[in-house]
Amino acid sequence: MSLAFSLVHFYTLSGQFATQKFVEEHACSFYIDCNKGPGARLIHASVEYTVSDIVSSKDVHPIVHSFFDRGEKSVNYDGHTGPLLSVQVTELIDGIFIGFTMNHTIADGTSFWHYITSLSEIFRQLKDDGENEDECDVIPISRKPILKTLFPDYDYDKILKLPYLEPEEFIFRYDPGPLRQRIFRFSSKSIAMLKAQANEECGNQNNISSFQALCALTWRSITRARNLSFDIDINLSVVMNTRPRINPPLPPEYFRCFFGGALSVSKVGDLLRNGLGHIALLINKSIKMQDDKVIRETAKQVEEMPRINPSGPNSPHYRPYGVTVSGSPRFDMYGPEFVLGKAVAVLAGDANVEDGRVCAKPGRDGGGSVDLEICLNPETMNALEVDEEFMSFTSSM
Template identity: 40%
Template sequence: MCAWSEIFTSKDHENHHFISRPPIFKRWVLEGSHSITNLPFTAHDQSSIEQSKKPQLKERFFHFSSAAVSKLKAKANKECNTQNISSLQTVSALLWRCVTRVRHQANDSETVCKLLVNNRCRVNPPLSDDYFGSPVDIISGTATVEDLMAHGLRWAALRMHLTVSNHDDAAVKKWVESWYRNPVVYKRNGLFHPNTTHIGSSPRFDMYGCEFGLGKALAARSGSMNKADGKVTMYPGREGGGSMGVEVCLLPEYMMELECDEEFISVLKSN
C-alpha cells in the first residue's frame, strides 16, 4: 500500500514512477527443500473457501493514547524488572486478560493468546524488510485461566514477551520443515477457537501515511473476513506518537461485559 501511495505521489508529467524501496521477489526456501510443493488436495472442491455460517458479532474500536500505552508499558516493565517488554506485548497481555475474564471460562481450562508475527527478521541470515510476500507465523502464549487472572498484567506481559523472544531462527525453520513434510492449507474456521484471543496487524503499519488524493484517512478498519469471536486488530492511532487504535470483535454478551470491565476501562480512562 505504501509503495502504491509513493508511486501516486511521485509520478511526473512524463509518467515516470519512483519507489524508494523496490520489492525483492527472490524466494526464500529452506536449505535442502524443493522450491515447489504440491498442496494436499485430491479433488477440486477441497481447495474452495468454506462458507460456514458466521456467528453474530459485536465490534468496537478502542483508542489507546500514547500516554496510556507508555504508562501501561512502564508499569509492566517495572514490575518485571526489565525494559524489554514492548508496547504491543503489553497491550496484547491486557486484552488477553480482559477478554478471558468476560468469557467466564473454567479456572482450570486453557486460554490462548495468538500473535501474528513477521519472520523476516527472525531467520538467519535475515530477510530484507522489502521481501515481497507474507513470511509470517502464528505464535501462542498459553496459560490456565486461574494463572492468567491471579498473577496480574506483568505476568501476562512477560509471558507474551517470552513467547515472541523464543520465536527465533531455529523455531521458524523447524516449523517450515514440518510444513514441507506435511503441507497443510489453513482455513479460517481452523484459526479461531472459543478460548483464544487472536491478535493481528500492527500499530507499526503506516495506515495513515498512504495518500491517494483524498487526504489523510479518517479511520482504519478491517473487512468481514478478518472478524471472529476473539479477533483483535491493531492499528496505529490517527494522531501517531505511539498511540494505538484497537478493533475488538466478540460475541455480544462478551462485548457488553468488556465495555464495563474495570481493568480495561481504567486504562482507557487514562487516555
C-alpha cells in the same frame, strides 16, 4: 493509471491462481499464472453517507463491509476465479473511502502496506492532467519489492504437493454468527503507563515492550468478559513478521506471506489471579521463542508435509475461547496519501470478522498511540465495555 503502473513492480498481483493436479497421487499444487485472469480489479462506488456517519458510529458501521470488494464468504482459494488484488474507491458525501483487498496467500501485512505505500508514491508522481502517463513504462518507487526467492538452498525444481484433489476436500466456509466490532483507542500516555506497570510487576527491567503489555491487558480483559470456568485452558496468538527473525534477516521488501504466530497458553484462573506483569512476561517468552531455528524447522515441516488448515471451528487448532492479535502499530497506515490529506481512520475488512480477533493499528495522532479493532460476540463485547481495568486505559473511537 497509478494502479497500472504499480503492477509493473508488483506484477504477481495481476495474475490468478491455477491448479496442477496429480490424479494418481491424489494431490495438487497451486501456482500464480501471470498470463491468466482479468488482472487486478478497480471498482468505483458511491453511497449517501458522510465521513461522520462512518467514524462516529459506536461499533464499526455495518456499511463498511461493502467498501471492500471481496465479502466475508471469500477464501484464498477464490483467487482461482477472482482477482488477487482489488481496489474499491467509494465516494461518500464529503469524503472518499479506499478499500484494498489482497489475497493473503501471496502477501502478509508487511507486504500489504508496502504495496499501498508504493501505490501512493506513484500516485503523487503522476501529473494531475495525466501528461506524463505515456512518458515511460515504469514510474520509479523508493522501495522495490523483492519477488525472487531469497533462500539459496531451496530446491527450485521441487513441487510442493498438497494431499487433495478437489476443493471440497479442504475448503470450508462457515458463518461466525452475530458479532460486534469496535475500535478502542489507547493514547501514548496510557501505553506508557501499561508498559511501566507490566515491567514493575514482573521486575524485568524494562524487557516488556509496550505492545506486549497491551496484549496482556487485552487478553485478560476479554477472558474476564467471557466469564469462563477457571480450569479452562485458553490461548493468545500474536501474529508477527518473521523476516527480521531469520538469520540473516530478510528485508521488509521481500514480497511474500512471511509471518508466524507466537502462542501463549494459560489457565483462566492463572490469567485472572496474576498481575499484568505475569501475563506480559508469558507473552514475552513465547515471542522470543520464535527465532531462526524455530522458523526454519516450521518451514521444513511444511515442506515435508504440505497441508491446509481451515479456519474457524473446522480447524484442528481451533480453540473456542482464543484471542488472536494481528496487524501492527508499526505499519505506516497513515503515511500513504492520495491527494486527499491524511486519512481520518483505518478500518479492517472481513478477514478480521471472527470472535476473539483483535487488529492492532497505529493511532492517528502518532506518538506511540495504538488503536485496537476488537471483534467479539455481542454478550462478550457488552461485558468488555464495562470492564473497569480495560476501560480505564482506553477510549472508544
